[in-house]
Amino acid sequence: MKRFDVRPPVLTAQIAEDMTEIWSEWRRQKLPLYLFLGLCFNLVLAPAVFAATGGEMSRSQTYWLSALGLVTIALAIYLFFVMFVPEKF
Amino acid sequence: MQTPQDSDSLQSSRSGKRDSRRHTPKANMSGLYQRAIREAFIKLDPRTEVKNPVMFVVWVGTIVTFLVTLDPNLFGTVQADPGQQRLLNGLITFILFFTLVFANFAEAVAEGRGKAQADALRSTRSDTIAHKLLPDGSIQEVSSTELQRGDQVKVVAGDMIPADGEVIKGIASVDESAITGESAPVLKQPGTDIMSSVTGGTRILSDELILKVASDPGQGFIDRMIALVEGAERVKTPNEIALTVLLTVLTLVFLIVVATVSPLANYVQAPTTIAILISLLVALIPTTIGGLLSAIGIAGMDRVAQFNVIATSGRAVEACGDISTLVLDKTGTITLGNRLADEFIPVDGHTVEEVAQIALAASVFDETPEGKSIVILAERNSANINFNTDDASGVEFTARTRMSGTDLPNGKEVRKGAVDAVKGFVRSRGGTIPVQLDAAYERVSRLGGTPLAVCQDGEIYGVIYLKDIVKAGLRERFDQLRRMGVKTIMLTGDNRITASVIAEEAGVDDFIAEATPEDKIDVIRREQAEGKLVAMTGDGTNDAPALAQANVGVAMNSGTQAAKEAANMVDLDSDPTKLIDLVTIGKQLLITRGALTTFSIANDIAKYFAIIPTIFAAAGIGSLNIMGLKSPQSAIISALIYNALIIPALIPLALKGVQFRPLTADQLLRRNILIYGVGGVIAPFIAIKIIDVLLPFS
Numbered sequence: 003m004k005r006f007d008v009r010p011p012v013l014t015a016q017i018a019e020d021m022t023e024i025w026s027e028w029r030r031q032k033l034p035l036y037l038f039l040g041l042c043f044n045l046v047l048a049p050a051v052f053a054a055t056g057g058e059m060s061r062s063q064t065y066w067l068s069a070l071g072l073v074t075i076a077l078a079i080y081l082f083f084v085m086f087v088p089e090k091f
Numbered sequence: 092m093q094t095p096q097d098s099d100s101l102q103s104s105r106s107g108k109r110d111s112r113r114h115t116p117k118a119n120m121s122g123l124y125q126r127a128i129r130e131a132f133i134k135l136d137p138r139t140e141v142k143n144p145v146m147f148v149v150w151v152g153t154i155v156t157f158l159v160t161l162d163p164n165l166f167g168t169v170q171a172d173p174g175q176q177r178l179l180n181g182l183i184t185f186i187l188f189f190t191l192v193f194a195n196f197a198e199a200v201a202e203g204r205g206k207a208q209a210d211a212l213r214s215t216r217s218d219t220i221a222h223k224l225l226p227d228g229s230i231q232e233v234s235s236t237e238l239q240r241g242d243q244v245k246v247v248a249g250d251m252i253p254a255d256g257e258v259i260k261g262i263a264s265v266d267e268s269a270i271t272g273e274s275a276p277v278l279k280q281p282g283t284d285i286m287s288s289v290t291g292g293t294r295i296l297s298d299e300l301i302l303k304v305a306s307d308p309g310q311g312f313i314d315r316m317i318a319l320v321e322g323a324e325r326v327k328t329p330n331e332i333a334l335t336v337l338l339t340v341l342t343l344v345f346l347i348v349v350a351t352v353s354p355l356a357n358y359v360q361a362p363t364t365i366a367i368l369i370s371l372l373v374a375l376i377p378t379t380i381g382g383l384l385s386a387i388g389i390a391g392m393d394r395v396a397q398f399n400v401i402a403t404s405g406r407a408v409e410a411c412g413d414i415s416t417l418v419l420d421k422t423g424t425i426t427l428g429n430r431l432a433d434e435f436i437p438v439d440g441h442t443v444e445e446v447a448q449i450a451l452a453a454s455v456f457d458e459t460p461e462g463k464s465i466v467i468l469a470e471r472n473s474a475n476i477n478f479n480t481d482d483a484s485g486v487e488f489t490a491r492t493r494m495s496g497t498d499l500p501n502g503k504e505v506r507k508g509a510v511d512a513v514k515g516f517v518r519s520r521g522g523t524i525p526v527q528l529d530a531a532y533e534r535v536s537r538l539g540g541t542p543l544a545v546c547q548d549g550e551i552y553g554v555i556y557l558k559d560i561v562k563a564g565l566r567e568r569f570d571q572l573r574r575m576g577v578k579t580i581m582l583t584g585d586n587r588i589t590a591s592v593i594a595e596e597a598g599v600d601d602f603i604a605e606a607t608p609e610d611k612i613d614v615i616r617r618e619q620a621e622g623k624l625v626a627m628t629g630d631g632t633n634d635a636p637a638l639a640q641a642n643v644g645v646a647m648n649s650g651t652q653a654a655k656e657a658a659n660m661v662d663l664d665s666d667p668t669k670l671i672d673l674v675t676i677g678k679q680l681l682i683t684r685g686a687l688t689t690f691s692i693a694n695d696i697a698k699y700f701a702i703i704p705t706i707f708a709a710a711g712i713g714s715l716n717i718m719g720l721k722s723p724q725s726a727i728i729s730a731l732i733y734n735a736l737i738i739p740a741l742i743p744l745a746l747k748g749v750q751f752r753p754l755t756a757d758q759l760l761r762r763n764i765l766i767y768g769v770g771g772v773i774a775p776f777i778a779i780k781i782i783d784v785l786l787p788f789s
Binding site: 058063067080082085088 | 142143144147155164166167168327332336346347
């Protein structure tokens with residue numbers, strides 16, 4: 003039986019092109035990567051915070067609270083970075 | 092004895108002189124504030140905010156308070172009424188947002204003034220048609236943007252000068268008002284170190300000139316000025332970097348402190364919300380100086396530009412404030428510079444007419460103002476040129492020979508120059524030195540004038556008295572500099588007696604007589620080896636190494652391209668005395684930055700007393716609420732409103748600079764601590780209390 007490829011070849015090329023662009027942007031722009039990794043890490047951290055609060059807070063509140071903790075740590079790291087390489091700022 | 096009235100009038104006349112020297116830029120400042128307001132919002136972009144660590148922390152805080160405005164229970168359940176809590180969080184967000192906008196506005200106003208000046212300069216830099224001289228002597232019309240370094244162009248009356256260059260032929264008057272603001276035309280001629288360089292964008296008013304282009308396209312003087320004034324090449328100065336580190340350390344310490352407050356508050360049964368903690372953080376971190384720091388630096392550059400001086404970097408402006416030694420040329424800086432021949436003093440039985448005749452012959456080819464004045468005085472003494480000038484040849488003055496003159500068609504050599512140099516010349520020709528020469532030399536020197544001996548072959552005829560006048564008001568300015576700990580050294584090619592008389596009259600701390608160009612660089616190196624920062628002015632090609640060696644080198648706009656390239660500042664008015672103003676501006680910049688830093692940090696005390704006691708009132712420290720603020724909400728909002736409003740309130744001070752007073756470093760420190768330290772503690776107490784009374788919180 004003869005098989006037919008129903009997907010137009012142009013669309014495949016378009017997808018490949020888009021993927022390449024996303025990948026190159028991904029490599030170029032570090033901030034979205036760090037944000038993504040931070041949010042992923044927060045998924046691990048939030049249950050620990052939830053357990054520590056003993057159920058006083060909802061799951062979503064603990065998720066946001068641990069995210070705030072991460073933002074605070076990120077700010078502290080940023081300020082340390084400024085202290086060591088101030089000429090870049 | 093000087094009375095206080097005298098002192099006041101002196102002060103006002105001095106400030107009047109300084110203001111009159113201040114250049115009124117032709118820059119269009121209309122719409123400056125509207126543009127700055129727009130820029131203030133554009134600068135809220137996190138990529139811009141991240142460059143200012145203090146304000147970036149406020150930016151992150153604003154985002155978090157905005158989130159808790161949308162959902163007050165986002166980070167935990169709040170005890171208070173959610174509606175009220177949302178209103179309080181919204182107010183905090185609103186104030187923090189405007190704190191950021193005000194800080195950005197301060198920077199945008201300072202930048203806007205620079206950009207307006209750059210636009211005014213850009214309007215002078217239009218493409219013109221240049222008449223390029225080809226090697227075969229023909230003329231080719233090309234666009235000014237195509238001219239390369241080394242090309243020769245011809246400009247005639249009415250033409251715009253197409254590029255920076257050196258005059259190699261012709262004499263013409265040039266209108267430089269486009270860059271200097273000075274409407275009087277300037278005479279340009281080849282051969283001399285000064286007045287032979289021309290700037291692209293200026294206009295030739297009369298006659299014609301042949302120029303040699305001295306810069307490549309886009310690298311001209313005006314191009315570089317535009318880039319600098321616009322702030323495109325602005326890099327942080329060492330002091331700014333040090334202050335950034337200090338502010339960052341303070342911010343980090345307060346971030347850690349505030350982050351640990353929450354568990355402490357829970358322990359003492361006085362739980363706080365995230366919005367209040369962020370308010371406490373923003374109130375404690377040095378937002379005032381953090382918001383104004385870059386504006387102060389940009390305004391410093393702008394003040395220098397207003398004095399018609401272009402600085403190549405903020406570092407150079409700042410270095411002016413740290414200068415401990417000023418190396419000044421005598422002629423043109425300390426004295427009026429237009430030394431003119433005043434008298435012929437004959438020696439060895441010669442008559443005044445004979446001296447005039449020889450002096451005239453020796454000055455026929457001398458194109459300097461001194462040489463021309465000798466010719467005029469000689470002609471007034473009935474001297475005339477009694478030889479064919481086409482058959483004679485001129486001998487140019489050099490720093491080595493310290494003489495100039497003419498080789499006459501009959502083989503005789505006439506010379507004029509420094510007495511020692513002429514003595515050497517006469518001896519080399521087998522002549523003798525008349526005994527009256529030293530008496531004439533000493534007489535002129537004791538009057539503060541420059542003695543020039545004139546001779547023909549081995550016979551000395553007499554001495555020319557070149558009269559020099561010390562500029563008015565210099566003694567007071569040198570006294571001011573001395574009080575600030577700045578040492579002044581006068582350099583002159585004159586003899587020791589003349590130099591000491593002028594040095595005494597002007598009130599400089601030290602002088603170097605009979606100086607050669609090499610002495611300039613030596614004295615700078617010697618002072619720098621003692622750990623001092625040295626400033627100097629110069630205009631000639633031989634000044635270029637010293638200008639490059641000095642911590643602050645100010646080149647005159649009338650000087651050569653080499654001098655301008657070696658210096659880190661260019662004075663468009665070519666006034667060497669301005670170096671003293673630049674030191675004042677540099678010191679003013681450093682004082683302003685120090686004063687506002689002191690004020691910003693001193694403000695913390697009042698803000699601390701406004702917020703902490705009200706937050707922890709439940710823990711029994713309510714008695715620390717010494718301002719008697721109505722409620723925690725009112726206290727926090729009052730402190731934040733003060734924190735936001737103090738930034739625009741201080742913008743005029745940041746842009747104008749703290750008033751400069753010629754005091755020693757210790758006196759300045761005491762004065763700053765008293766005004767900005769104690770004032771910085773008291774002012775917010777009063778302001779926060781007034782805001783608290785005005786707020787409709789119960």
